[in-house]
Amino acid sequence: MKYDTIIIGAGVIGASTAYHLKRLSPKKKILVVEKNDKVAVGNTSKSAALYRNLFSSRTSQVLANSSISYYESIADKIGLKELGYFWMLSREDYQRSKSGLNKLDENRDRFEILSVKEIPENLKVNTSKSKEFSEVECILYGHRCGSLSAIKLARYYATQFQKLGGEIQVHVEIKNINLTQKNRFYPPWSDVNIESITDQNGVNYASENYIFATGAWTNSLLVPYGIASQIYPQKRQMFTLRIKPDQIAFDIKKRIPILVLPSGGVYIKPVLQNSLIMVGCANELGNPYQMNVYPPDAEEGYFKNVIEPVLNHYFPQLEDYSLFSKWAGYYAYYWPDKNPVVEKVSNIQWVSGTSGSGIMKADAIGRIAAARSLDLKEVELYDETKFLVADLSLKKRKVDIEELII
Numbered sequence: 001m002k003y004d005t006i007i008i009g010a011g012v013i014g015a016s017t018a019y020h021l022k023r024l025s026p027k028k029k030i031l032v033v034e035k036n037d038k039v040a041v042g043n044t045s046k047s048a049a050l051y052r053n054l055f056s057s058r059t060s061q062v063l064a065n066s067s068i069s070y071y072e073s074i075a076d077k078i079g080l081k082e083l084g085y086f087w088m089l090s091r092e093d094y095q096r097s098k099s100g101l102n103k104l105d106e107n108r109d110r111f112e113i114l115s116v117k118e119i120p121e122n123l124k125v126n127t128s129k130s131k132e133f134s135e136v137e138c139i140l141y142g143h144r145c146g147s148l149s150a151i152k153l154a155r156y157y158a159t160q161f162q163k164l165g166g167e168i169q170v171h172v173e174i175k176n177i178n179l180t181q182k183n184r185f186y187p188p189w190s191d192v193n194i195e196s197i198t199d200q201n202g203v204n205y206a207s208e209n210y211i212f213a214t215g216a217w218t219n220s221l222l223v224p225y226g227i228a229s230q231i232y233p234q235k236r237q238m239f240t241l242r243i244k245p246d247q248i249a250f251d252i253k254k255r256i257p258i259l260v261l262p263s264g265g266v267y268i269k270p271v272l273q274n275s276l277i278m279v280g281c282a283n284e285l286g287n288p289y290q291m292n293v294y295p296p297d298a299e300e301g302y303f304k305n306v307i308e309p310v311l312n313h314y315f316p317q318l319e320d321y322s323l324f325s326k327w328a329g330y331y332a333y334y335w336p337d338k339n340p341v342v343e344k345v346s347n348i349q350w351v352s353g354t355s356g357s358g359i360m361k362a363d364a365i366g367r368i369a370a371a372r373s374l375d376l377k378e379v380e381l382y383d384e385t386k387f388l389v390a391d392l393s394l395k396k397r398k399v400d401i402e403e404l405i406i
């Protein structure tokens with residue numbers, strides 16, 4: 001069977017793209033292939049699944065705000081919880097973020113800046129500095145922020161796609177891309193595109209167009225065929241700790257928000273119904289842009305050396321905790337501005353570079369990737385914001401740098 005479009009990869013981005021493409025062009029025969037046995041078991045399932053609307057870059061704001069609006073409309077289906085972000089900033093963080101914060105509006109973007117004195121006493125946070133760690137200067141308290149179930153979100157898109165007549169095949173790992181020019185030394189005036197793709201069993205799949213929504217695998221898949229996708233994998237690790245009740249009092253203004261600590265990008269997601277907290281960190285330098293094994297190991301040494309000292313400093317009373325579980329995955333990074341890439345060469349499109357915020361931006365990214373596949377110049381996002389599709393391309397990219405960085 002020849003398809004109009006084959007999407008490779010059924011993570012949140014592939015599923016969202018498939019749904020929006022089928023919605024916009026219901027007659028198209030669209031196939032999604034996935035090497036795993038289910039939708040959303042790649043890096044989508046490894047994510048902390050946090051979302052926030054607080055970004056200084058207009059691109060991030062538009063992608064996140066419109067996606068969050070969509071998620072709010074299906075909140076009960078995807079486990080959306082508006083927990084808030086209690087983002088503690090050091091003086092340096094605050095100075096660095098000031099111009100970004102100035103671009104936000106307290107009412108429209110629903111946040112407030114709290115002074116250290118407004119931190120509830122029962123949080124028992126140590127706000128003072130040490131030789132290694134900075135003093136807490138103030139708190140950026142974001143209200144349109146929280147968490148959702150990334151797996152439910154991806155499967156929601158996949159189900160909607162199937163309801164419209166879209167097809168998903170699992171256990172299909174694409175191993176080869178067959179170009180119309182078999183000989184690498186083809187004449188430069190000839191037209192070249194993908195004729196078919198081949199899976200692990202030698203089965204060929206043919207289509208007019210191919211969309212690689214293969215996240216952290218995108219570069220290794222496309223580079224051998226002369227496509228520099230610019231997407232690099234970088235490992236990220238998550239740890240859950242079993243804590244004793246009341247060791248960290250999370251009740252802040254009648255809410256249990258996500259806590260972000262000033263040093264090293266350590267964040268804490270409470271899962272208090274199970275007496276657990278989930279802790280992650282976002283270090284870059286020294287962390288290779290490489291995928292050696294999948295899934296990668298979450299290393300206890302990383303927890304002990306990178307995360308635990310930060311926790312111990314800011315929450316000294318957090319003593320009797322035990323490591324309950326750990327896992328790791330890969331960010332698919334577009335390093336220069338950490339926003340997604342939606343690019344196309346011939347009949348080969350790729351959509352990735354979600355750089356650690358693919359869950360919170362997936363709805364907008366899917367709409368933009370679908371529009372790119374249909375060669376539309378502009379797309380209307382869920383909240384009716386207009387977005388120029390080429391702004392996320394590599395060749396005509398127009399993305400401003402993010403200044404509010406965890």
Ligand SMILES: Cc1cc2nc3c(=O)[nH]c(=O)nc-3n(C[C@H](O)[C@H](O)[C@H](O)COP(=O)(O)OP(=O)(O)OC[C@H]3O[C@@H](n4cnc5c(N)ncnc54)[C@H](O)[C@@H]3O)c2cc1C
Binds near residue numbers: 050174332
């Ligand atoms: C530890 C961690 C924490 C994170 N926390 C957050 C967060 O709090 N908020 C947020 O917004 N984002 C977060 N992210 C990022 C988020 O998970 C990603 O941006 C998002 O999941 C990317 O979705 P994707 O569909 O591009 O990738 P994936 O979910 O990895 O999907 C790609 C799919 O392609 C398939 N595939 C690859 N190669 C082939 C092939 N050859 N043939 C067939 N199928 C193939 C894979 O099996 C996979 O299912 C986090 C990521 C990690 C690792």
